[in-house]
Amino acid sequence: MISLKAYLRHLIKNKLYTLVTVVGFAISLTFVLLLSVYIKNELSVDDFHKNKDRIYRIESADTDFSGPIAVNLRDTYAEIQDFVRTYEYQGIITPKANQNFNMGYLAVDNSFFEVFSYPLIKGDPSKVLATKDQIVLSKSLALRLFGTEDPVGKEVTIDTRLKFTVSGVMEDFPENTHLKQQDAIINIQNMVDIFEYEGFLTDIGFCSMSIYFLEKPNADLRAKTSEVLKSFKKDFWLYQEGYANTLYFTPLKEIYFSDKVGPGTKSNSRTLVVVLSVIVLLILFLAIGNYVNLTIAQSTFRGREVAIKKLLGGSKKQLFLQFIKESIILCLIAVSLSLLFAKLVEPVFNSLLETKLHLNAQLTLGNLVLFSGVFIGIGFLSGLVPALRITSFKPIEVVKGTFRKKVKGVYGKAFITFQYTVTIALLACSWIIVKQTYFLTEKDLGFKKENIVWAPYLAGTQKKTAVKAELMKIPGVEQVSLVWGSPLDGGSNQSFVYKEKPQSFQEIRVDSAFFSMFDIKISPTDVAYSKEGVYFNQTALNSLGFESAPASFKMYERDEPIIGVVNDFNFKELRQNIGPLVIRQQNDSAYASKMFLKIKGNNQLATLNQVKTTYTRLIDNLPFDIRFVDDTIDQWYVKEVKTGKIIGYFTLLSFIISFIGILAMSTFYIQQRYKEIGIRKVNGASITQILALLSKDFIKWVALAFTIAVPISWYAMGKWLEGFAYRTTISWWIFVLAGLTALTIALLTVSWQSFRAAVANPVNALREE
Amino acid sequence: MLLELNNIFKWVQQGGQRVFLLKDINLKVAEGEFISVMGPSGSGKSTLLNVIGMLDGFNEGEYHFMDESVHTLREKHRAELYKQYIGFVFQAYHLIDELTVYENLEMPLLYKKIKGSERKAMVADMLDRFNIVGKKDLFPTQLSGGQQQLVGVARALISKPKLILADEPTGNLNSKQGQDIMELFKQLNNEGVTIIQVTHSEKNAEYGSRIIQLLDGRKV
Ligand SMILES: Nc1ncnc2c1ncn2[C@@H]1O[C@H](COP(=O)(O)OP(=O)(O)OP(=O)(O)O)[C@@H](O)[C@H]1O
Ligand SMILES: [Mg+2]
Numbered sequence: 001m002i003s004l005k006a007y008l009r010h011l012i013k014n015k016l017y018t019l020v021t022v023v024g025f026a027i028s029l030t031f032v033l034l035l036s037v038y039i040k041n042e043l044s045v046d047d048f049h050k051n052k053d054r055i056y057r058i059e060s061a062d063t064d065f066s067g068p069i070a071v072n073l074r075d076t077y078a079e080i081q082d083f084v085r086t087y088e089y090q091g092i093i094t095p096k097a098n099q100n101f102n103m104g105y106l107a108v109d110n111s112f113f114e115v116f117s118y119p120l121i122k123g124d125p126s127k128v129l130a131t132k133d134q135i136v137l138s139k140s141l142a143l144r145l146f147g148t149e150d151p152v153g154k155e156v157t158i159d160t161r162l163k164f165t166v167s168g169v170m171e172d173f174p175e176n177t178h179l180k181q182q183d184a185i186i187n188i189q190n191m192v193d194i195f196e197y198e199g200f201l202t203d204i205g206f207c208s209m210s211i212y213f214l215e216k217p218n219a220d221l222r223a224k225t226s227e228v229l230k231s232f233k234k235d236f237w238l239y240q241e242g243y244a245n246t247l248y249f250t251p252l253k254e255i256y257f258s259d260k261v262g263p264g265t266k267s268n269s270r271t272l273v274v275v276l277s278v279i280v281l282l283i284l285f286l287a288i289g290n291y292v293n294l295t296i297a298q299s300t301f302r303g304r305e306v307a308i309k310k311l312l313g314g315s316k317k318q319l320f321l322q323f324i325k326e327s328i329i330l331c332l333i334a335v336s337l338s339l340l341f342a343k344l345v346e347p348v349f350n351s352l353l354e355t356k357l358h359l360n361a362q363l364t365l366g367n368l369v370l371f372s373g374v375f376i377g378i379g380f381l382s383g384l385v386p387a388l389r390i391t392s393f394k395p396i397e398v399v400k401g402t403f404r405k406k407v408k409g410v411y412g413k414a415f416i417t418f419q420y421t422v423t424i425a426l427l428a429c430s431w432i433i434v435k436q437t438y439f440l441t442e443k444d445l446g447f448k449k450e451n452i453v454w455a456p457y458l459a460g461t462q463k464k465t466a467v468k469a470e471l472m473k474i475p476g477v478e479q480v481s482l483v484w485g486s487p488l489d490g491g492s493n494q495s496f497v498y499k500e501k502p503q504s505f506q507e508i509r510v511d512s513a514f515f516s517m518f519d520i521k522i523s524p525t526d527v528a529y530s531k532e533g534v535y536f537n538q539t540a541l542n543s544l545g546f547e548s549a550p551a552s553f554k555m556y557e558r559d560e561p562i563i564g565v566v567n568d569f570n571f572k573e574l575r576q577n578i579g580p581l582v583i584r585q586q587n588d589s590a591y592a593s594k595m596f597l598k599i600k601g602n603n604q605l606a607t608l609n610q611v612k613t614t615y616t617r618l619i620d621n622l623p624f625d626i627r628f629v630d631d632t633i634d635q636w637y638v639k640e641v642k643t644g645k646i647i648g649y650f651t652l653l654s655f656i657i658s659f660i661g662i663l664a665m666s667t668f669y670i671q672q673r674y675k676e677i678g679i680r681k682v683n684g685a686s687i688t689q690i691l692a693l694l695s696k697d698f699i700k701w702v703a704l705a706f707t708i709a710v711p712i713s714w715y716a717m718g719k720w721l722e723g724f725a726y727r728t729t730i731s732w733w734i735f736v737l738a739g740l741t742a743l744t745i746a747l748l749t750v751s752w753q754s755f756r757a758a759v760a761n762p763v764n765a766l767r768e769e
Numbered sequence: 770m771l772l773e774l775n776n777i778f779k780w781v782q783q784g785g786q787r788v789f790l791l792k793d794i795n796l797k798v799a800e801g802e803f804i805s806v807m808g809p810s811g812s813g814k815s816t817l818l819n820v821i822g823m824l825d826g827f828n829e830g831e832y833h834f835m836d837e838s839v840h841t842l843r844e845k846h847r848a849e850l851y852k853q854y855i856g857f858v859f860q861a862y863h864l865i866d867e868l869t870v871y872e873n874l875e876m877p878l879l880y881k882k883i884k885g886s887e888r889k890a891m892v893a894d895m896l897d898r899f900n901i902v903g904k905k906d907l908f909p910t911q912l913s914g915g916q917q918q919l920v921g922v923a924r925a926l927i928s929k930p931k932l933i934l935a936d937e938p939t940g941n942l943n944s945k946q947g948q949d950i951m952e953l954f955k956q957l958n959n960e961g962v963t964i965i966q967v968t969h970s971e972k973n974a975e976y977g978s979r980i981i982q983l984l985d986g987r988k989v
């Protein structure tokens with residue numbers, strides 16, 4: 001007890017040391033904790049399915065699959081017990097007249113709830129989708145539509161025309177599954193009606209859905225992979241023609257980490273999880289290293305205490321245990337703090353990694369035992385080195401006053417260098433990511449994007465002229481354009497073969513207002529204008545090998561006149577280069593998917609409100625969102641912004657860690673030289689001279705760290721930038737700035753300690769021993 | 770005989786040469802003696818005291834302490850021996866700053882595994898005897914040098930050692946404070962405690978019953 005009391009007083013007396021040790025350790029542990037929970041969650045995705053070892057998704061790198069494939073495979077292979085096809089779509093759901101809600105849903109085969117184990121709150125898994133007109137609502141949608149009323153048996157309408165009966169309520173899909181949250185589940189047979197497309201389930205060419213197979217117990221479906229691939233190459237046109245070449249049966253547990261993103265699925269990169277695991281270990285290593293170093297640095301003070309205790313009868317074992325105990329206590333304080341911190345930053349973390357950690361749910365007895373076990377272990381380990389060092393002081397040393405000199409050279413200079421390498425590299429990386437993100441959002445895309453808003457076009461083909469006319473009446477609206485495909489979505493793909501070379505074109509269909517609205521320059525060809533005429537972009541001509549535009553071009557059966565060439569503009573994320581594009585003209589009776597409005601620069605809020613009111617009236621109260629084009633384009637780069645932020649946080653953390661590291665180091669180092677400083681001062685050295693003397697060594701280490709960090713981060717960022725068609729330059733000044741920042745912080749930290757030593761009255765230092 | 774040194778030599782290697790710190794020391798100390806060690810600075814007084822206290826080893830010779838042959842003992846055993854029988858008093862007090870006067874006194878008893886009630890009585894007894902009851906809750910830094918040394922002596926005494934080794938116990942004190950400590954030693958000696966002290970002051974040396982002079986590591 002007494003030694004504990006003494007320890008607490010020691011902590012209180014050395015507030016700075018305590019604060020830095022405990023808070024520094026706690027911050028690192030917070031990251032470790034959050035990341036561990038995150039990694040654990042990611043690895044447990046889809047663990048809850050009863051049939052998890054028997055479910056596979058059929059995957060190809062090049063395509064999704066069509067409805068008949070599932071039926072054919074089930075009929076051919078005895079290994080297959082059942083299949084589930086899924087298709088994700090959005091629609092409007094109407095529980096009562098004049099109440100319309102947006103919803104996203106998943107259309108599935110009726111065995112969905114039996115194959116997978118998504119829990120139903122109401123309804124029987126084998127019956128809820130038995131007939132075509134049944135719908136299962138998620139708990140949250142049921143609450144939105146019906147409040148506390150029992151939804152089962154209620155009628156709802158989808159897309160204002162199809163009637164359904166609610167047959168069950170399911171728990172919202174949990175976080176740890178590869179399927180995205182859905183508001184409802186319906187029988188996939190309905191898609192035929194929703195799309196008004198007879199072949200939705202029967203056309204072999206409609207390759208837009210995911211297919212899951214349930215394997216019979218003790219069967220081995222994957223063993224049949226090559227056989228299936230062979231038959232596809234024989235009978236399935238996509239494979240016959242060489243569009244698709246690969247085929248896998250991916251086990252359910254691996255779908256989440258698969259490169260293939262199917263309809264309605266989430267995914268994560270295994271690399272990210274591995275990288276984060278490495279980071280966890282790294283942080284833990286650095287944090288423990290710091291803790292050990294700080295404690296050893298402090299031990300120069302405590303050596304005396306230990307030696308006296310030994311002199312007065314304390315055994316080595318007792319003192320050793322005392323230090324271990326202290327370390328565990330300090331560790332527990334840090335752990336408690338880190339739990340608190342973790343709870344505080346959980347929301348930030350969730351939004352950064354697009355996840356929900358549910359830390360509270362992790363508070364199970366088992367986890368707590370594991371957690372405390374691990375941290376008592378860490379406390380023990382991190383106390384071990386200082387304990388061994390300090391308890392090896394001999395009592396004679398206290399009598400002679402020599403122990404202070406004995407703790408020499410223990411501090412790893414390598415460790416400090418390593419910490420600064422990490423810090424400088426991270427800093428450089430995060431700046432390059434920020435620079436690239438800025439570059440992407442600021443890049444001239446080849447079209448104007450300011451003051452243009454867009455909304456989905458929902459009014460139907462017949463009303464196109466009327467909608468345009470109504471919206472043009474609003475004073476703030478300058479132009480209206482209705483299109484099918486736009487620079488925002490890249491349009492639809494047209495693949496064909498020209499002169500034995502496969503060509504992949506994007507196509508958009510626009511009205512005449514489109515060009516002036518987006519300020520896209522057209523160079524007319526010699527061909528006379530006609531309604532059937534098409535425009536190519538420059539890249540399309542190059543791709544086909546034309547010097548200048550031919551009079552017409554035959555993509556499929558029909559020869560189409562080329563009436564103009566447009567300048568290349570970006571119509572996809574800047575990860576990709578500009579590809580070949582064909583722009584077709586759209587007449588007033590053709591299908592349109594999006595509506596663009598050019599609005600005046602002033603009073604935009606009022607204009608938008610008017611647009612909303614008018615448009616809502618025109619589409620009978622259907623819900624919709626209206627967005628600015630430039631906002632939507634910025635949205636493309638949220639991932640980069642997020643990566644930048646994540647790295648930013650790690651940079652901050654590594655700064656904290658290396659700050660603590662060098663603080664411990666300088667404390668220790670300067671204590672060693674306290675007497676020397678005193679003597680130098682007595683002999684006339686100035687404070688500046690002493691500061692320079694003490695800082696010299698640290699500059700050396702940071703410089704070494706710099707030379708290691710530059711090539712590493714240069715290489716890593718080069719690799720990262722290769723993922724973009726448009727790249728910013730990796731400027732040398734970024735590295736210089738990163739190095740200087742690290743150096744400045746290191747110097748400030750060192751001077752903090754050395755200044756105290758330098759201004760101290762030398763008499764005190766000299767009397768000390 | 771409490772302890773006996775026979776032909777003790779101690780040296781260190783310096784630049785390939787032996788530098789002798791103690792040369793052929795012969796010394797018999799009977800229980801109840803009060804010995805003062807004197808000699809010029811660097812003559813080996815502290816070294817001798819540390820050898821007697823078993824904090825430091827020697828290279829040649831024999832050392833018997835209460836019928837044990839110290840020169841044949843392992844370090845661990847030696848440590849047990851001094852912990853049990855010897856109390857140390859230093860020039861620089863060496864109290865633990867984080868503990869109160871009371872706790873500093875209690876500490877050696879904790880290591881001897883003495884029961885709580887008994888411990889309390891022993892500490893109270895010491896506080897009483899040294900007239901520092903009023904200071905028991907203060908920390909060492911809140912005491913004067915003389916008071917600190919008083920606590921140091923009390924701490925050395927509390928586990929009832931047979932021998933007290935004091936290296937310039939009054940070195941940091943003014944003459945009045947030094948005199949008080951000497952009076953205290955005298956009184957302890959009268960009660961049967963053996964004392965060996967190192968001192969530079971003739972006056973303090975007079976308190977002892979015998980004076981040993983050292984010169985260049987040799988007894989004169
Ligand atoms: N580890 C060592 N290595 C080399 N020489 C040492 C060592 N320890 C002590 N000495 C030397 O031994 C001699 C005796 O030292 P000691 O401390 O015993 O002197 P002292 O008589 O106590 O002196 P003072 O009165 O100044 O305290 C000194 O000359 C000292 O330099
Ligand atoms: Mg001495």
